[in-house]
Amino acid sequence: MAQEEAGQFADRHILSRFDGDLGYFRGLVLEMGKRVQVQVVLASEALSTCDVAKARKVIHNHRAIRDLDIDALTANARLYAIHQPVARDLRFVLTLSRAVYDLERIGDEAVRVADIAEGLYEYQPTSRDCILFEDVRRLAGPSVQLLQRSLESVAEEDVNLAVQVALDGKDIEEMFKGSIRRLATYLMEDPRNIRWVIDATLGIKAMERIGDHACSIARNLIYSVTGKDVRHVNVASLG
Amino acid sequence: MAVDQEENEMTTAETVAADPALSGARTRSERGSRALGSDFETVGEVRVGDPRMTCTDVNVYYGDKHAIKHVSLDIAQNQVVAMIGPSGCGKSTFLRCLNRMNDTIDICRVTGEIKLDDQDIYDKRLDVVPLRAQVGMVFQKPNPFPKSIYDNIAYGPRIHGLASNRTELDEIVENSLTKAGLWEEVKDRLDQPGTGLSGGQQQRLCIARTIAVEPEVILMDEPCSALDPIATAKVEELIDELRANYTIAIVTHSMQQAARVSQRTAYFHLGNLVEVGETTQIFTNPRHKLTEDYITGRFG
Numbered sequence: 001m002a003q004e005e006a007g008q009f010a011d012r013h014i015l016s017r018f019d020g021d022l023g024y025f026r027g028l029v030l031e032m033g034k035r036v037q038v039q040v041v042l043a044s045e046a047l048s049t050c051d052v053a054k055a056r057k058v059i060h061n062h063r064a065i066r067d068l069d070i071d072a073l074t075a076n077a078r079l080y081a082i083h084q085p086v087a088r089d090l091r092f093v094l095t096l097s098r099a100v101y102d103l104e105r106i107g108d109e110a111v112r113v114a115d116i117a118e119g120l121y122e123y124q125p126t127s128r129d130c131i132l133f134e135d136v137r138r139l140a141g142p143s144v145q146l147l148q149r150s151l152e153s154v155a156e157e158d159v160n161l162a163v164q165v166a167l168d169g170k171d172i173e174e175m176f177k178g179s180i181r182r183l184a185t186y187l188m189e190d191p192r193n194i195r196w197v198i199d200a201t202l203g204i205k206a207m208e209r210i211g212d213h214a215c216s217i218a219r220n221l222i223y224s225v226t227g228k229d230v231r232h233v234n235v236a237s238l239g
Numbered sequence: 240m241a242v243d244q245e246e247n248e249m250t251t252a253e254t255v256a257a258d259p260a261l262s263g264a265r266t267r268s269e270r271g272s273r274a275l276g277s278d279f280e281t282v283g284e285v286r287v288g289d290p291r292m293t294c295t296d297v298n299v300y301y302g303d304k305h306a307i308k309h310v311s312l313d314i315a316q317n318q319v320v321a322m323i324g325p326s327g328c329g330k331s332t333f334l335r336c337l338n339r340m341n342d343t344i345d346i347c348r349v350t351g352e353i354k355l356d357d358q359d360i361y362d363k364r365l366d367v368v369p370l371r372a373q374v375g376m377v378f379q380k381p382n383p384f385p386k387s388i389y390d391n392i393a394y395g396p397r398i399h400g401l402a403s404n405r406t407e408l409d410e411i412v413e414n415s416l417t418k419a420g421l422w423e424e425v426k427d428r429l430d431q432p433g434t435g436l437s438g439g440q441q442q443r444l445c446i447a448r449t450i451a452v453e454p455e456v457i458l459m460d461e462p463c464s465a466l467d468p469i470a471t472a473k474v475e476e477l478i479d480e481l482r483a484n485y486t487i488a489i490v491t492h493s494m495q496q497a498a499r500v501s502q503r504t505a506y507f508h509l510g511n512l513v514e515v516g517e518t519t520q521i522f523t524n525p526r527h528k529l530t531e532d533y534i535t536g537r538f539g
Contacts, residue, residue: 014536084495086522087531227524 018083022093025075026155029096032068032103033151037144039065039110040210044140046117047203048133050125058114065107072100088224092157095224099154102213106147109206109213116199125196132186132196135179139207142172147214154217159225163238165218170235172211179204279308282527283516287315287503291456291486292337292374297351299332299341299510306332308510310351314456319478319487321501321518323494325533328507330490334458337488338374339367355455372399375449379461381441383433383448388425391433391444392416395452411451418484419447420477439470446477450485457481459489463496475500494534498522506530 013019039058046054076097079085085093113136146165153162183200186193219231222238230238286293290313299307307329314320314337322330332341339360341347353360360370372395383391392412395401402408412429416422421443425436433444442462449457459478463471478487478500491497497504497518504521506514506529514527525531532538 011537014538018536086494086498086534087525089535090523 015083018085018089021075021079021083022085022089025072025079025093025096028068028072028075029099029103030151030155032065032072032100032107033147033154035061035065035068036103036106036110037147039107040113040140040144040147040207043110043113043117044137044203044207047113047120047199048130048137050117050120050130050133052118052121055114055117058110059118062107062111065104069100069104069107072097076100088227091224091227095154095220098220099151099217102217106210106213109209113203113206116202120199123195129193129196132183132193132200133203135182135200136203136207139172139175139179139204139211142168142175143207143210143214146172146211147217150214150217150221153221157221157225159222162218162221162225166215166222166230166235166238169211169215169218172208176204176208279511281311281512282514282530285311285313285512285515287313287318289316290314291316291356292488293352293354294333294336295352295354297333297336297349297353299329299336300348300350301344302346306510307336310510310512312505312512312515314486314488315503316486317482317484318503319482319489319501320503320505321497322488322490322505322507323492323497323533324507324513325538326492327509329510330505330507331460333507333512334460334488334490337456337458338371338376340371340376342367369399372452373454374456374458375452375454376458376460377442377445377449377462380465381438381445383436383441383444385432385434387430388416388433388436388444389429391448392451395448399452401452415447415451416444418450418481419443420473420480421447437470439466439473442466442470442474443477446474446481450481454485456486456488459487461490461492464492471496494522506533508533 013022039061042054042061043058045051046058076093079093083089146168149161149168150165152158153165180201183197183204187197216231222228222230292314294310294312294314297307297310297312298305310329310333312320312333322334324330335341336349336353337360341349349361355370355373358365360374384394386394389412392415393402393408396408396411402411413422413426416425421440424440425444433441436444442465446457446462462478463474466474475496478489481487489497489500491500501518503515504518505512506521506525506527508529514521514525514530516526521530522534525534
């Protein structure tokens with residue numbers, strides 16, 4: 001068989017509606033990704049600066065993410081029902097659908113952090129108390145960055161980037177452990193810090209979970225491109 | 240549990256480390272691109288542990304046209320193997336080799352070896368009439384004889400001498416129609432013409448006719464392409480049930496049908512057997528780019 005015959009295969013689907021429907025679903029996922037990134041940044045700022053207005057904005061914005069989640073399920077169901085994707089298409093649709101789940105969880109984590117921030121209003125913490133929440137913002141930066149890169153790996157179907165994201169997830173875990181140690185010192189210093197330390201711990205735990213979800217998106221993308229399920233593989237072996 | 244997890248991690252980690260897709264840069268459009276050459280090799284395991292039929296280096300020529308190129312494939316016992324591929328890829332030609340239906344075409348020449356159990360079916364001393372009873376065939380369009388439903392089934396057993404009296408013949412007719420899922424629908428009108436049945440019923444009648452001569456292997460050439468979705472579903476259900484007693488090879492244009500009814504799938508392209516594997520693997524993670532492009536609908 002001649003090489004040119006093998007070269008006649010295009011990356012486009014014969015049925016342009018399939019590409020359209022898949023593109024629409026991917027667009028929804030990426031849009032949802034963008035919005036939850038903003039939510040995480042806002043929520044972390046709300047908590048670390050005890051800004052109740054920002055916290056309420058996060059809670060308000062969550063509705064739009066829920067709407068995207070609903071649209072994504074419809075788009076996903078349509079792809080299965082109308083096109084019955086197989087092979088790499090099937091794996092990519094599965095990956096997108098799992099990403100929707102992760103993004104929805106991330107959105108919930110952002111709201112959880114915003115709820116904590118809103119609850120602070122009642123207790124009127126001093127600026128000194130707010131220092132305890134700095135770690136939330138410190139962890140939010142790399143978590144959001146990890147999320148952004150995991151979404152980029154999905155958008156570009158870039159397996160190398162996805163592997164790097166999965167590896168970098170370890171850094172967030174280390175930062176989380178460091179923050180816990182730091183917060184423990186406040187407890188030792190003054191037991192009256194307990195209520196703020198509990199809230200701060202919940203905040204940083206949320207950021208750590210966001211990093212986990214970002215890694216999960218990346219690991220699913222690796223499956224999409226290579227067909228290998230690496231969700232439960234030791235992260236060190238991915239490099 | 241913890242030990243299992245660790246073992247799992249080690250094994251998968253080794254697989255991942257050995258996978259170029261994880262260590263090298265491959266994007267969607269670049270993946271698995273490979274040209275087919277004259278030294279073409281089938282991807283996947285063509286041999287099985289318990290073959291009913293064994294094909295080795297089969298070539299088919301229609302005059303000068305080389306229609307099937309060096310195809311080796313086992314048909315496993317009590318399994319359904321589906322053959323898929325674009326029009327003209329040779330899947331029907333290959334199927335027809337399995338019971339020497341190509342003998343009826345003058346310009347057709349077959350080389351290589353095809354064995355049913357241990358018998359070479361192209362052995363010159365072999366009588367093709369009993370062979371075609373052993374390896375029965377169901378065609379695209381239902382083709383009942385212009386006879387009664389009863390006689391459609393009884394015809395084969397009569398000429399092959401499978402029944403010594405009317406009672407035995409009645410039993411064969413009832414058993415065959417029952418196995419084909421048609422008995423309840425036709426038992427009160429066995430004397431009526433087979434051609435009066437609906438399309439789906441006619442196709443099941445043809446399957447019953449094939450079963451009546453006690454075949455080992457049943458070949459099906461697009462058996463549902465002339466049927467509506469409900470009749471198709473009934474035939475697919477029947478194929479699944481028949482698998483317990485027969486070995487089945489099916490050619491289909493419907494990839495979803497191949498995915499539903501078969502345990503192994505073989506993908507043909509321009510006379511080559513490109514890839515063969517477990518049906519689930521072929522439809523979730525095909526290894527050859529040609530297979531993937533075809534089943535995902537990306538022929539440019």
